[in-house]
Amino acid sequence: MDQYADAGDGFDIARLVPGFRPPPHPDTAGAGAAQLRAADMRMRCWRSPLAGPLAPGSARHRDAVCRMFRDTFNPYRPAVLDWPALAPATLARIVALPIWDIAVQTEGKARLRMAAYAGTVLDPGMRAALALNAWEEHRHKEVLSRMVAAYGIALAPESPYRRPADPEWAYLVTGYSECIDSFFAFGLFELARRSGLFPPELVDTFEPVMQEECRHILLFANWAAWHRARLPWWRRLRFEARVGAAWAFLAWERIGLARSVGSGGGAGADAAAGQTRGKGQDNNFTLHGAQSVASGDVRLSDLLALCLAENDRRFAGYDERLLRPATVPCLVRLVLRCLPRRGGRAARTG
Ligand SMILES: [Fe+2]
Ligand SMILES: [Fe+2]
Numbered sequence: 001m002d003q004y005a006d007a008g009d010g011f012d013i014a015r016l017v018p019g020f021r022p023p024p025h026p027d028t029a030g031a032g033a034a035q036l037r038a039a040d041m042r043m044r045c046w047r048s049p050l051a052g053p054l055a056p057g058s059a060r061h062r063d064a065v066c067r068m069f070r071d072t073f074n075p076y077r078p079a080v081l082d083w084p085a086l087a088p089a090t091l092a093r094i095v096a097l098p099i100w101d102i103a104v105q106t107e108g109k110a111r112l113r114m115a116a117y118a119g120t121v122l123d124p125g126m127r128a129a130l131a132l133n134a135w136e137e138h139r140h141k142e143v144l145s146r147m148v149a150a151y152g153i154a155l156a157p158e159s160p161y162r163r164p165a166d167p168e169w170a171y172l173v174t175g176y177s178e179c180i181d182s183f184f185a186f187g188l189f190e191l192a193r194r195s196g197l198f199p200p201e202l203v204d205t206f207e208p209v210m211q212e213e214c215r216h217i218l219l220f221a222n223w224a225a226w227h228r229a230r231l232p233w234w235r236r237l238r239f240e241a242r243v244g245a246a247w248a249f250l251a252w253e254r255i256g257l258a259r260s261v262g263s264g265g266g267a268g269a270d271a272a273a274g275q276t277r278g279k280g281q282d283n284n285f286t287l288h289g290a291q292s293v294a295s296g297d298v299r300l301s302d303l304l305a306l307c308l309a310e311n312d313r314r315f316a317g318y319d320e321r322l323l324r325p326a327t328v329p330c331l332v333r334l335v336l337r338c339l340p341r342r343g344g345r346a347a348r349t350g
Contacts, residue, residue: 045317057229083150107141117171187307
């Protein structure tokens with residue numbers, strides 16, 4: 001199996017997706033505030049110029065999805081991001097967050113799994129979109145790596161990243177995992193912003209990364225719809241079984257049946273794609289981490305409502321004819337109906 005040494009960082013998507021060309025290096029260092037604002041705006045709002053429906057599986061749908069992903073690309077460069085000086089208490093709070101190893105490794109695995117699957121896709125437009133998604137995960141890893149270096153956060157050594165033996169399965173697990181994690185990350189990020197515990201410059205630096213995850217799961221939801229609509233019924237059955245298995249696996253992982261939080265076990269999305277986790281950080285941070293980023297107690301119902309509102313807000317700028325990830329928002333709406341309302345007995349996170 002191929003191995004990709006990480007230090008360096010020598011990851012090369014073109015090895016997995018022949019013909020892939022990284023986006024050109026823009027001069028964002030010399031760009032004015034107006035240009036950066038325009039790029040940020042382009043990333044958040046997009047509408048296909050085509051009139052009429054975009055039926056999943058059709059060439060029109062595929063073209064719209066691929067064009068959305070291309071047109072909303074944000075050319076920021078990790079190398080020129082500013083890392084603000086932090087007060088000692090803020091620095092200590094950031095260093096103590098139990099997420100850095102898992103965050104860096106998750107991006108490292110996501111880029112490889114997405115690129116590995118992209119390399120198997122025959123449609124040139126969809127292949128290019130998925131390869132660009134992998135490239136953006138690589139950029140997320142670079143942003144995180146630069147941040148942990150700037151703030152002196154020690155990382156556990158990364159295990160070698162191995163090319164998945166079954167790229168479609170690895171991509172399904174990674175894609176649905178992103179749908180779950182991004183939904184909760186949107187709410188936690190807003191909670192952190194409102195708390196005032198983190199400097200606004202740092203929040204602003206990560207804002208494009210958050211919006212990129214929104215674009216990623218928008219792409220994934222539409223890829224899944226496009227892909228399944230084009231399958232003959234017997235392959236469709238197999239695909240739906242794999243989707244069900246991916247959800248079952250991720251649910252099993254996240255509700256903690258796989259391992260107790262922080263015990264350092266090797267189960268999880270890593271194991272699903274044939275890898276072991278290097279260190280037992282909190283892969284359920286999205287479900288347990290509200291107290292780490294909030295200035296006071298957070299009611300579970302308030303957190304879930306915030307996640308829903310942020311999810312809707314982040315998707316609002318994109319063409320409504322493109323499909324959105326629906327499972328997690330639907331489940332959360334259901335849970336919210338069952339939770340006691342404000343004034344009743346409080347259910348709390350943490
Ligand atoms: Fe990412
Ligand atoms: Fe992503």
